[in-house]
Amino acid sequence: MNSIVTAAAALRRGEVSAVELCRRALASAESLQESLNLFVTLVGERALEQAARMDRELGEGIDRGPLHGIPIALKDVFETKGVLTTCGSRLFAAHVPLRDSAVAERLNAAGAVLIGKTGMHELAYGVTCSNPHFGQVRNPWNREHIPGGSSGGSGGAVAADVVFMAMGSDTGGSIRIPAAFCGTVGLKPTFGRVSRYGVMPLDFSLDHMGPLARTVRDAAIVLNILAGHDERDHTSSMRPVEDYVPGQEVSVSGLRIGIPINFYFDRIEAGIEANVRRVADSAAALGAELIPITVPDVAGLNAVGRVILMAEASACLEPYLARRQEFGADVIALLDQGRCLPATEYVQAQRLRRQFQLAFAKVFENVDCLLTPTTPNLASQVGQTVVEVAGEKEDARLAATRLVRGINLLGLPALAIPCGLMGGLPASVQLIGRAFEEATILRLGAALEDSGAVGYPGCPV
C-alpha cells in the first residue's frame, strides 16, 4: 500500500481506516523527526479529528474522491488557517495565517488529511535545506546527504513513506530537485495551472506549485484536484482543465520525444546519463519515436533566470530587508546581490526571456516532449558547497539547478521521475512538455512506470 491509488482502494474495501492511516503517518513522522528533521509542525490532534470525520463520511456513503482520508503534508510555504506557517524563516516564526492557501483549500475539500508542514530551505531560496532557524533537513536515503530543496522536507516525507503526497513549490527547480535527490516523483505544472493564492512568494513570475508523490498516477490525481482557474491569483489560467490521470492501459506509440544533443547531457555523472538513456530506450521500445534535437542556449537561459530571480526576490522581500540579522547568510547574500542589479539588466533579462520562449516553442513544433536528466549529480553531502561533476568542480547550488532552472522561465510543465540507484542514492529523469500539456508527460511517465523502466525505488528507512 505505497500509493494513493492502493490506499484509496484499501479504504473503500474496509481493510484500513483513515484514522489508522493517519496514526501510521504521525508515528512515522515523529519517529524520524530527530534523525531527519522533515517537519516544522505536526498537527496530530487536528489530523486525527479530520481522519475520523473522513471515516464517518465514508461510512455514510459520502466519498470525496481519491484523496478522501489520505494523509498528506504541505511545504511550510502554503498558508494554512490556524496552523503555523513559517516559510522556513525567522521572520515568520510565529506566523499563524487567518486564511488557507488555495492549494490547502482544495486538498481539504478533497478529503486529504493534513498531518503537518514540512521543512524547507529558508524562504524557498536555496537547494540544500540547511536551515539556520529550523535545522538541517536530511535525506532519508543517507542522512549525511541533503534532501535537495527547497521542498526538501516534502521530498523526504514522501520518500520515507511518511505521507502519500506532499506539496512543494518550484521557483528554480525546488520540486524536481528534492524529487530527484530523494527518489520520488515531482510535478511542476505549467505556470498559471495551479493557483498561487496564499503561498508565501519568493518571486513574482517563477513560482510554481505542485505535488511530490511516489507514483506518476498519484501526482496526476493531485493535479486533477489542484488545476483550475482561481480569480484570487491574477496569473491563474482560464484554460479548461482535463483529466490528467493516465488510464490503466496507456500507449505512447508515435509520441515524439526530443533527446537534446546539446547542454543536457554535457558534464553529468556517467551513471546518471546511462540511467536516463536507458529510460529513453525503454520509451522507444514502447513505441515512442526518439528525435535527437538541438535546444536553445540553456546556459544563457539560466543566466537570464538568475537575473530575474535575484531582482524579483529582492523586490518581493524588500519590506523585510531592514531586518538583516534575521536572514541566514546564504539568503541575505542573494538578496543583497539582487539589490545591486540595475533596472536595465532586469528589463533586458525579461526581453531575452521572451526570445527564449519563442525559440523553445519552435523546438516543440517538432517534438511532443523532451527527455533529459533532472540533475547532473546525486545528492551532495550536508555542508558541501562545491561538487565535482564529471571531473569538474562546480558550485553545488548551480549544479543542482543547472538542468531545471530554465524551465521555470518558460513556464512549461516538467515531471521528475526516479530512474535507478547509484551508490545508494537515487537518479532521476525529467520530462518537459508543452505549456498546459501536463497530460502528455504524465502519460509517458505512467507508461514508463508500468514497464518498470522508472519508479519509486522504495527507501529503506
Next chain:
Amino acid sequence: MATDWKMIAESRRLEATPTQMETYASILGALELQMSELKQGLAYDAEPATFPQPVVGGEQ
C-alpha cells in the same frame, strides 16, 4: 566597460562586510559577462518583454 560591482554594492548601503562585497562583485561580474553576450541579440525595436508574468502557450 565592466561595471564596478563593488562600488554599486557599497552605494546600496547593504551593511555587507568587505569580504561579502568582494564575493558579490565576483558573482555579479560573471553574470554580467554572460548577459552582455546574450544582449547582443536584442535589437532596438518595440518588441516588448512579457513581464511580470510569462504568458505561456500564447494565452492565459
